[in-house]
Amino acid sequence: MLRIITQRAEARAELRRICDRTHDDQIAHKESTVREVLQAVKRQGDRAVLHYTSEFDHLTLKPEELRVNGSELDAAYQQVSKELLDAIRLACRQIEAFHRHRVPKSWVQFGEDEVVLGKRYTPVDRAGLYIPGGQAPLASTVLMNAIPAKIAGVQRIVMLTPPGSGPEKKGISPAILVAAQEAGVEEIYRVGGAQAIAALAYGTETIPKVDVITGPGNIYVTLAKKLVYGTVGIDSLAGPSEVLIIADKTANPIHVAADMLAQAEHDQLASAILLTDDSVLARKVVDEVERQLMDHPRRVLTEKAIAHYGLVVVVESVEVAAELSNEFAPEHLELEIADPWGLLDKIRHAGAIFLGCSTPEAVGDYLAGPNHTLPTSGAARYASALGVETFMKHSSLVQYSPAALQKVAWAIDILATAEGLPSHADSVRLRIRGSQELP
Numbered sequence: 028m029l030r031i032i033t034q035r036a037e038a039r040a041e042l043r044r045i046c047d048r049t050h051d052d053q054i055a056h057k058e059s060t061v062r063e064v065l066q067a068v069k070r071q072g073d074r075a076v077l078h079y080t081s082e083f084d085h086l087t088l089k090p091e092e093l094r095v096n097g098s099e100l101d102a103a104y105q106q107v108s109k110e111l112l113d114a115i116r117l118a119c120r121q122i123e124a125f126h127r128h129r130v131p132k133s134w135v136q137f138g139e140d141e142v143v144l145g146k147r148y149t150p151v152d153r154a155g156l157y158i159p160g161g162q163a164p165l166a167s168t169v170l171m172n173a174i175p176a177k178i179a180g181v182q183r184i185v186m187l188t189p190p191g192s193g194p195e196k197k198g199i200s201p202a203i204l205v206a207a208q209e210a211g212v213e214e215i216y217r218v219g220g221a222q223a224i225a226a227l228a229y230g231t232e233t234i235p236k237v238d239v240i241t242g243p244g245n246i247y248v249t250l251a252k253k254l255v256y257g258t259v260g261i262d263s264l265a266g267p268s269e270v271l272i273i274a275d276k277t278a279n280p281i282h283v284a285a286d287m288l289a290q291a292e293h294d295q296l297a298s299a300i301l302l303t304d305d306s307v308l309a310r311k312v313v314d315e316v317e318r319q320l321m322d323h324p325r326r327v328l329t330e331k332a333i334a335h336y337g338l339v340v341v342v343e344s345v346e347v348a349a350e351l352s353n354e355f356a357p358e359h360l361e362l363e364i365a366d367p368w369g370l371l372d373k374i375r376h377a378g379a380i381f382l383g384c385s386t387p388e389a390v391g392d393y394l395a396g397p398n399h400t401l402p403t404s405g406a407a408r409y410a411s412a413l414g415v416e417t418f419m420k421h422s423s424l425v426q427y428s429p430a431a432l433q434k435v436a437w438a439i440d441i442l443a444t445a446e447g448l449p450s451h452a453d454s455v456r457l458r459i460r461g462s463q464e465l466p
Contacts, residue, residue, distance in 0.1 A: 068225035125396025157242035160189030164200030189219025
């Protein structure tokens with residue numbers, strides 16, 4: 028099932044194939060469908076949202092049923108166990124503690140001649156969080172999106188998530204509703220897919236237009252976020268999840284296999300990759316993956332992911348593994364080696380790095396504190412995790428005294444004239460000459 032590769036050229040080709048796994052021939056058709064949904068919601072508001080909810084989710088709603096009501100929010104607490112509630116609250120505390128350290132600070136600098144320069148950070152007014160549906164209720168994703176927005180100071184946070192698929196289709200997972208409330212979000216709408224992104228980007232009679240949209244989703248959600256960018260800000264274009272593990276002979280093959288399956292069970296497009304300098308470990312991990320899959324509750328989906336996007340590469344050294352990892356730029360990188368901090372300087376591109384054999388990715392997924400919404404498909408080369416900064420923007424502060432302006436007026440005059448913008452030059456020259464010379 029899992030292939031073992033020993034040739035570096037073949038490994039590079041496989042890594043490129045896996046990185047490009049979402050570039051299918053149907054993208055153009057899917058994008059056309061998404062454009063149609065976006066335009067319909069932009070023109071028709073709630074009417075279009077309700078139409079697409081009926082068409083795609085097979086659920087007929089009235090406009091007043093779009094928003095989750097107070098009794099549903101209250102009831103959710105009765106439907107989760109005390110242990111789950113305690114775990115959600117612990118995760119909240121951990122995530123909040125980490126993100127409070129990431130709040131950017133406004134600053135002002137006073138220079139010569141009474142020149143004042145600075146940077147002022149302010150939150151957006153409204154943020155929209157998209158929480159995917161599917162087979163697993165991702166309460167952790169609620170926390171990872173909502174808590175940074177709250178810490179940033181966003182005054183209005185709205186959350187959209189697809190309606191349930193059970194007997195009571197209007198229902199949303201109680202865990203998601205409880206996580207939202209624990210993170211400070213109570214404005215929740217049962218809308219999914221591209222129509223949800225459209226509603227957040229353009230606003231409807233019921234759902235407010237927001238300034239920033241965050242949260243992962245399927246290909247239709249991702250395409251919708253791509254197409255509305257510019258009308259609103261977005262966090263990223265999230266692709267299928269991935270983990271790359273660099274392991275040496277000190278790693279436990281049982282643990283490595285479990286970490287690979289933990290990624291593969293997300294989605295049939297999820298990727299799990301092992302780079303190791305120990306051929307014995309490589310074979311043991313392959314055997315252990317097959318053993319752990321035998322009784323896996325999500326076996327069919329997980330097997331597909333492993334078969335198509337699982338990979339084991341035997342390399343000459345962990346340094347070579349680091350080189351290949353940098354080319355792949357993984358969303359999650361685990362360093363299950365004897366000296367992870369010693370290799371860290373050679374790692375340039377990764378969304379999140381988990382150091383040591385006692386730090387599985389699951390720690391970061393749930394409650395270590397750093398965000399689990401990370402760049403995928405090689406985007407870690409230039410992008411970073413979702414954080415407080417995602418919900419903030421900064422303005423430059425500039426103040427010049429008359430003396431300071433006079434000192435640099437000649438340079439502004441020359442630059443403006445060189446660019447053929449005479450009024451730029453006049454805006455400085457007229458101030459220097461004095462108000463008595465104004466026409």
